[in-house]
Amino acid sequence: MEKIKCKNCTKDIENEIFILNLWVCPYCNYHHYINARDRLQITVDSNSFIELGKNINSDDFLKFYDVKSYSVRLKETKLKTSLNEAVIIGEAKIDGNDVALGIMDFGFMGGSMGSVVGEKIKILSNYCIEKNIPLVIFCASGGARMQEGVISLMQMAKTVSSVNRVKENKIPYITIITNPTSGGVSASFATIADIIIAEPDALFCFAGPRVVKQTIKKNLPPDFGTSERNLKNGQVDMIVNRSDLKNTLTNLLKLFKE
Amino acid sequence: MDLKKLEEIPKSYLKEILGSLSKLEKLKKIPFFTGIHFKDAERDLSRKIESYKKVERDAKRVWKIVELSRDENRPQCLDYINGIFEDFVKLSGDRLTGEDRSIAAGLGKINGKTVAVMGHNKGKDIKQRLEYNFGMSIPQGYRKSQRIMRLADRFGFPIVTLIDTPGAYPALEAEDDGQASAIAKSILLMFEVKVPIIAILIGEGGSGGALALAVGNEVAMLENSTYSVISPEGCAAILWKNPSGTKLAARELRLTSRDMLRLKIIDRIIPEPIGGAQNAPGRMVKIVKKYIIGALERFAGISGEELKSRRAKKFESMGFFGTE
Ligand SMILES: [Zn+2]
Numbered sequence: 001m002e003k004i005k006c007k008n009c010t011k012d013i014e015n016e017i018f019i020l021n022l023w024v025c026p027y028c029n030y031h032h033y034i035n036a037r038d039r040l041q042i043t044v045d046s047n048s049f050i051e052l053g054k055n056i057n058s059d060d061f062l063k064f065y066d067v068k069s070y071s072v073r074l075k076e077t078k079l080k081t082s083l084n085e086a087v088i089i090g091e092a093k094i095d096g097n098d099v100a101l102g103i104m105d106f107g108f109m110g111g112s113m114g115s116v117v118g119e120k121i122k123i124l125s126n127y128c129i130e131k132n133i134p135l136v137i138f139c140a141s142g143g144a145r146m147q148e149g150v151i152s153l154m155q156m157a158k159t160v161s162s163v164n165r166v167k168e169n170k171i172p173y174i175t176i177i178t179n180p181t182s183g184g185v186s187a188s189f190a191t192i193a194d195i196i197i198a199e200p201d202a203l204f205c206f207a208g209p210r211v212v213k214q215t216i217k218k219n220l221p222p223d224f225g226t227s228e229r230n231l232k233n234g235q236v237d238m239i240v241n242r243s244d245l246k247n248t249l250t251n252l253l254k255l256f257k258e
Numbered sequence: 259m260d261l262k263k264l265e266e267i268p269k270s271y272l273k274e275i276l277g278s279l280s281k282l283e284k285l286k287k288i289p290f291f292t293g294i295h296f297k298d299a300e301r302d303l304s305r306k307i308e309s310y311k312k313v314e315r316d317a318k319r320v321w322k323i324v325e326l327s328r329d330e331n332r333p334q335c336l337d338y339i340n341g342i343f344e345d346f347v348k349l350s351g352d353r354l355t356g357e358d359r360s361i362a363a364g365l366g367k368i369n370g371k372t373v374a375v376m377g378h379n380k381g382k383d384i385k386q387r388l389e390y391n392f393g394m395s396i397p398q399g400y401r402k403s404q405r406i407m408r409l410a411d412r413f414g415f416p417i418v419t420l421i422d423t424p425g426a427y428p429a430l431e432a433e434d435d436g437q438a439s440a441i442a443k444s445i446l447l448m449f450e451v452k453v454p455i456i457a458i459l460i461g462e463g464g465s466g467g468a469l470a471l472a473v474g475n476e477v478a479m480l481e482n483s484t485y486s487v488i489s490p491e492g493c494a495a496i497l498w499k500n501p502s503g504t505k506l507a508a509r510e511l512r513l514t515s516r517d518m519l520r521l522k523i524i525d526r527i528i529p530e531p532i533g534g535a536q537n538a539p540g541r542m543v544k545i546v547k548k549y550i551i552g553a554l555e556r557f558a559g560i561s562g563e564e565l566k567s568r569r570a571k572k573f574e575s576m577g578f579f580g581t582e
Contacts, residue, residue, distance in 0.1 A: 061578040064510050066497035115577030122574055144465075144487045146497065148578075149512045150523055153465065153487040157473050157573040160445045165570070184487070186438035187426075187466045192446050206438035206466065207428030211492075215428045225433060235436050 006030055008201070022242045031179065031201045031242055035081070036088050036105035039138055043246055044101065048093035053123045057084060058116045062149050070147035073109065081107050085116040086141070089124040091131070095250040097257075100128030102137040106180070113184050114145030118155030121189060125162035134172040134253055135163065139190040142208075143183020156188035163189045172256040176245065177204045177227065177236060191235075195252060197245070198227035198236040271310045278303055317509040324490060324508050326482040327461050331536035333543055335362055335377035335420045338460065341543035342550065343368055343375055349406055351398075355435070358399030360391045360427070361471075363406045365415065369551050374410035376403045376471065377420025380461065393462070394427035397440035400470050404447050411451040414562075416554055419457045419471040424489060425464035441470045448473035449570055452562025456553045458528070458546065459483040459515075475569055476553050477523070479515040480542075481530040485523065486513040523576065 002015040008030035017026060022042055023034040040049060060071040078084060086108040092101045102124050104111045128135045144152040166173050175193040180203035187206050198204060205225035213220055223229045230236045240248045282299055339346055343366025351357045363376035378395065381387035410417050426437055448455060457474030463485035479485060493511060494503035518524040528549050531538035557565065
């Protein structure tokens with residue numbers, strides 16, 4: 001039996017149990033990384049997902065080169081993740097309720113937001129307005145896609161404007177903060193939702209702990225940026241275990257239907 | 259391979275080139291691997307060195323602009339406010355928890371019309387810089403600017419913003435106070451107001467802290483100002499994992515006013531006096547005043563709804579991607 005070691009409590013977990021437990025440690029409830037496809041599968045009714053914007057691909061328009069070219073990084077990431085970008089979008093049903101759904105994947109270049117993530121959030125926003133169905137986005141991102149220079153910064157404005165139109169149309173907008181959500185995504189569409197749900201143990205901040213520590217030259221409290229600290233600080237509505245998320249979403253969607 | 263060439267290899271690429279060279283040396287030792295393949299490989303390497311040299315020269319040119327944008331003798335937000343707006347009244351506080359002095363805000367008149375003005379303060383000496391926290395804002399600053407923007411919206415005053423910040427302040431208190439949500443709400447509000455927004459980058463346009471004041475109907479950059487998603491230093495630390503990549507990062511990030519105009523991120527470049535704004539601060543202020551008057555005239559008579567929808571359309575069309 002294959003086993004994995006919990007990052008938090010270091011106990012060995014049998015792979016099969018780990019997956020059955022939705023990538024959550026059965027011993028300490030630590031919420032581990034889950035990829036976008038698996039997230040989709042545990043969130044929506046089976047066979048209800050219709051993907052949108054599949055044909056939109058990143059372009060190395062700046063010919064950005066650090067120690068590797070952006071186009072090579074993209075190719076490698078696509079192979080590794082079998083995703084074509086850091087977010088998948090589409091229409092789906094959650095316990096029978098229609099939603100426009102976006103799921104980010106931290107595994108794709110750190111879930112960074114570049115032109116494609118921005119465009120997909122815009123497409124999803126337009127779609128939910130057209131169909132008049134709620135917008136639900138699972139966030140996971142280290143921040144902006146540096147390889148797209150200031151264009152990645154502009155995606156913050158682009159996504160905010162897009163979801164603003166959703167809000168103006170009185171369509172419910174819910175985000176789920178997963179580990180980690182920081183930088184450009186946290187300072188744009190993630191934090192202007194009507195309802196913000198966080199998974200346990202998620203890092204949710206603008207500047208990450210490394211940068212903050214460097215600036216203030218002091219040790220940070222151990223719970224810096226965690227969902228739990230954010231709940232205390234009034235930055236999220238609730239913390240919900242992964243196993244309860246579908247129920248919570250269903251409940252909320254029903255409340256908004258009335 | 260000519261050994262003289264080795265001295266010309268830019269430092270940042272030395273490791274990579276030396277790696278290729280040692281591979282070539284290994285190839286040389288293979289008995290039947292001689293002649294044409296080796297010459298080709300050598301030629302490719304020479305070409306690579308030439309192109310790296312060009313990149314390095316370009317990086318140095320861009321770095322000069324980064325230094326100019328940060329020059330402490332450049333006119334700053336308060337110089338523009340005092341030199342351009344009559345009867346300026348400074349307003350303070352976010353009415354929630356505090357006052358952030360890194361952002362100056364208030365009401366003033368230009369060309370006989372009342373406008374709301376806000377911008378980042380950097381400070382000119384160490385005392386001022388500490389007072390203004392080096393132009394790095396905290397949630398109280400963003401919320402203060404939101405308050406003044408709402409005020410402007412209610413009374414129909416156009417909004418003028420002056421951007422000059424290394425970025426939002428990465429501190430524990432700022433994070434605890436909801437830095438991310440404060441910036442997001444500033445951006446959101448700028449899509450809601452029905453008055454013209456004129457945004458001018460006067461020095462450093464650093465990341466989310468800059469964008470929080472920069473969602474303009476018209477966005478202009480002073481010739482030697484910069485606009486970037488991350489500082490070259492920060493980018494080098496993450497991608498090059500080494501400060502030696504800083505100048506190269508500055509080049510790769512395409513952060514100059516010319517790059518911004520080419521990428522259609524900004525609408526105009528405001529020319530600076532020869533050698534840079536720091537050489538003739540008074541003239542620079544006059545040039546910016548003329549620009550603001552012109553920009554306000556361009557938006558006069560356009561309905562609030564139209565201004566709002568133009569802003570949305572403009573920013574929602576930003577991005578480059580392929581469709582296949
Ligand atoms: Zn555990």
